Amino acid sequence: MKMNQDLKEQIIQYAKKIGIDKIGFTSADPFLELKEILIRHRELGYESGFEEKDLDKRTNPKLSLENAKSIIAIAIAYPSKIVSPPKSTKGEYRGFVSRSAWGLDYHLILHEKLNLLGRYLKELVPSAEYVVMSDTGVLSDHAVAERAGIGWIGKNSLLISPEFGSYVYLGEMVTNISFPEDQPMENQCGDCTRCINACPTQAIVSPYQVNGKQCLSYITQRKDMLEEHWMEKLGNRIYGCDTCQIVCPKNKGINSMHHELTRPNPELAKPLLKPLLTISNKEFKQTWGKTSAAWRGKKTLQRNAIIGLAHFKDESSLPLLKEILEKDKRPMIRQTTAWAIGKIRGQQAKEILESVKFKEKEEKVLAEINKSLKRLANQDIADSPNKK
Template sequence: MERSEFKQKVIDYARSIGIDEIGFTHAEPFLEFKEKLIDYHKRGYASGFEKGSVGERTEPRRSLGSAKSIISIAVGYPNRLPDAPKSRKGERRGLFARASWGMDYHTLLNNRLEKLEEYIKSLDPDVKTRSMVDTGVLSDREVARRSGLGYIGKNGFMINPKLGTYSYLGEMITSYPFPPDEELIDSCGDCNLCVDRCPTGALTGTGQLDSQKCISFLTQTKGFLPEEYRGKIGNRLYGCDTCQQVCPRNKGINTDHHEDIVLEPEILKPELTGLLEISNRDFKETYGHLAGVWRGKKPIQRNAIIALAHFKEKESVEVLKRVAENDQRPVIKGTAYWAIGRIMGNDALEYINERFQIETDGQVKEEMLNGIQEAV
C-alpha cells in the first residue's frame, strides 16, 4: 500500500470515530520549541505539573526509539452550557472551566487513540505506536502546531480554523513514515485581547504563559492561595477561560456534536456551600468523572470558600463557621476563617477574636487576622 493511501485510510477512520481534526508530522526533534522551553524554565514560568526533562519533551525518539512520524488529533468540546442554573443570593454557584465539561478528556482521547492504534495495526501489524494525552512528555500543542492543525496564539493555545481554541489534543508516535502535513502559517496579528484581559497578567504576549500567575494553575494548587490572587479568581472552582472567551477566533464556534461529551449543568455549576461539607465518597461519585478534580477535593473546596467571600455571601457564614471549627485541614480551616472575616467585616471581630484563642496552627491564625484586617 502506498504511504499516501495508508494515510488517507487513517484520516477517514479517524473521522469515523469522533476525531475532528488530524494531522501528521515527522519525528525529528522540536529544536525551536526546545529553545523556548529552556527560556520558559529560566524565567520561572513552569507550573511544576509538566512531565519529563527538556530532552524528553522535545525528542520523540526518547519515547519510541523507532519513531518516524507523529499523528496529532484534536477533538472539539462545547463552550456553552445549556440550562445553566443561576447563581443567586443564598444559592451562589461556582464554575468548572470548559475543558472539564463532560467525560474526563484523558479518557475520551485515549479511547479514540486506542481505536486508531488498533486500526493502524490492522493495516500493518508491524507498526509500533505510543500514544499520549496531556500527561505524556511531548507538548500536545507543539505537536499539533507542527502537524498543521493550527498555530499557537498569544494565549498559548493551539488555534484551529474550525475548532478555535476549544479542543482536546493528543498524539501518537509511530514507526510508520506517514507523509507530513504542512504547518499552518497564521498569527494573531495586532490582536492583544487575551493579554489585555488576563486577570493576573499571566500572558506574556509571545505565546508563553507565566504559570505561577495563571488562574487556571492557581485553582489546581493545594496550599493556601496567595491573597493577591484571591480577588481575581471570582467563582472559578477549576481553571479559567478568560483568554479563550475573548479570542475573536472563537467567535461562532461551539462544538457540541460528540455524544460522549455529556453536559451536566448542576455538576458543572454547583452550589458552593454544598461542596464544603461533602464526604469523600459523595464527592467522588458526583464529580470524580471530571478532569477538573484530578487534584482531589481540597482545591475545589478551598476555591469554593474563596468564591463565597467573593460574593460576600452572608447566608454561608454558618456553614463556614462549622468548617472553620471542625475541619482538620489547615488550608480549609484557615481559608474559611478568612472568608468569614471578609464577608462579615466588623461583625466578625468578636467571633474571630474568640476563636483566635482556641486555634493553635500558626497559618490558620494568620488567615484569621488577614480576613479581618480591612475591618479593623
C-alpha cells in the first residue's frame, strides 16, 4: 500500500507541474446511487439528449476499461471576468458567450493534461493501462470529481470547489492501477437556493435536479427553430448560460486567470451581433474554430445572434435582416428572422414583412411572417389613442 501511496504522491506532484489545479483519486466501483438518479431523470424526461444513452456505461467504469481499479479526477480553473469588456452601444449590440467557452476548447486542454498524466503513469508503471475522458466521455465528470474529493455538487448540479467555485473544467482518467482513495467533501450549499431562484427558465426543478431540456445553456445549442417562449428568454446569449453560477455565493470574488489558454478574447466572449450574420464559413472556422462554442456550428450561433438583435430591438439591423429574410437559403434562419423583425417593430419592420410575404415558399417561414404581421397590427391598435 505504501508503494501505491508513494506513486500517488508522484502523480500529484507531476499534476501540479503540468498545470492541473486539483487532482483526486477514487475507486472504479460502479456509481450505484447515480444510476438510480439517472433512471429517475430519464423517466421524468429531463435528459437533454447530449448525454450517453447507455446508463450502465455512464455508471460503471469497468465498461470503459475492463481491468479498471481507480479513477483519477482532475480540475482546471477558468476565468469568470473579462478585463475591460467591450460594451454594447446603439446599433453595435453584442451577445454573450458562456465563460466555459471563452478560451481554447476545454476538451483540448483537458485531454492534453490527462494524456500527459497517463504517459507519466506509464513511465512509472509500464504495465499501466488508462482511458481519458471529459464532458463527451461516458462517465459523469461531476460524479467522479465529487467522489474523488475535488468538490461537492451544488443544487444547480454543477461541481463546486472551495478554491475555484464552479468555474472549473473537469476530466478523468480510468486506470488499472490501484490508488489510495480520497474522501468526498461535505456539501457546503446549506439552505442557499439562489441558483434555483435565479434560473431564467426554472430549469432547476428541485435541489440537485435540472431539466436539461429547459436549461438555456442547452437551448442555445439546439439546432432547430426555437419556440417563442424560449426566444423571449434567451436575450443576448449566443452560447451557454451562466446565471446560476453568477449568483452562487461560492463564486463570489473568484476569477482564475492563471491559465493562458483559458483567458478570453473579449471580441469572442462578447461578440458583435451583426457581423456574426455575415461571417463566411472560412472566417468562422478561423475565428471560432478552436473554441468549444463552435461545435454546434455557425448556423446555431447566427440564429442566436438574430434573437439577440430582437432582444435589443435594434432598428439599425433591419436592412440586414431584410436581406437575410429574402436571400438566406436556410428556412430556420429565415423563420427566426421573421420573428425577430416582428419583435423589433415599427413601420419599416412591417414594410419588410409585407414585401417578402408573397415571395416566401416555405410554409413555416410564411406562417411566422404572418404571425409577426398580425402581432404588429395588434400593437398598432393597442398603441393608437382611444377614440370616443
